[in-house]
Amino acid sequence: MKKFVAIMMVAFACVAGAGEPKPGATLLDKQFAAWNSHDPEKVAAFYTDDVVYEDVTYGEVAHGREELKRLAAGFFAAVPDMHLERVSVFQHGKHGSSEWIFSGTDVGLYKTGKKFSVRGGSIFEVRGGKIAGNRDYYDSASIMRQVGLLPAAK
Numbered sequence: 001m002k003k004f005v006a007i008m009m010v011a012f013a014c015v016a017g018a019g020e021p022k023p024g025a026t027l028l029d030k031q032f033a034a035w036n037s038h039d040p041e042k043v044a045a046f047y048t049d050d051v052v053y054e055d056v057t058y059g060e061v062a063h064g065r066e067e068l069k070r071l072a073a074g075f076f077a078a079v080p081d082m083h084l085e086r087v088s089v090f091q092h093g094k095h096g097s098s099e100w101i102f103s104g105t106d107v108g109l110y111k112t113g114k115k116f117s118v119r120g121g122s123i124f125e126v127r128g129g130k131i132a133g134n135r136d137y138y139d140s141a142s143i144m145r146q147v148g149l150l151p152a153a154k
Helices: 002-017 023-037 040-044 065-078 140-146
Strands: 047-055 058-065 084-094 095-105 115-127 130-138
Touching: 023 040, 023 084, 023 115, 058 065, 065 095, 115 140, 130 140
Parallel strands: 047 130
Antiparallel strands: 047 058, 084 095, 095 115, 115 130
C-alpha cells in the first residue's frame, strides 16, 4: 500500500506540473531553435557578453559572445545540417542541465560525408535570463562509429 501511495504521489506531481513550462525549458527551447537556424548571431543572442561555452568532447572553449559566434560558425561548417533536439531539462535557480540529441552529416569533423546522431548533455548557468556558462558532454566514439572510423560496438 505504501508503494501504491508513493507511486500515486509521484504521478500526481508529474501531471500537476505538466502544463506549466519550466523557465529553463522555455529558454533552452528558444536557444535550440537558434542553433537549428544555423545563424551564429541568433545563437549568441541567448548568451551573456562574458559567457564561457565549452565543448568538453572536442576541447573547444569560447570566452565571450564573439568567440561563441566563431565556435557556432565552425559547428555549422563541420555539420551543415546540424540539428539539436531537447530530450529533457532540469533547472534549479540559476543552474541546470539538459539532455539532447545532436545529429547531422559529418562534413568537417572527420570529413566522411556520413550521417550521425548522438545523445549528449549540458550543464548550464543562467544570469539575467541568458546563459552565462555552458558545458557540453557527448561521446565522440559514438559519432566515429557511425561515420565508419571505429568498429561497431559489440
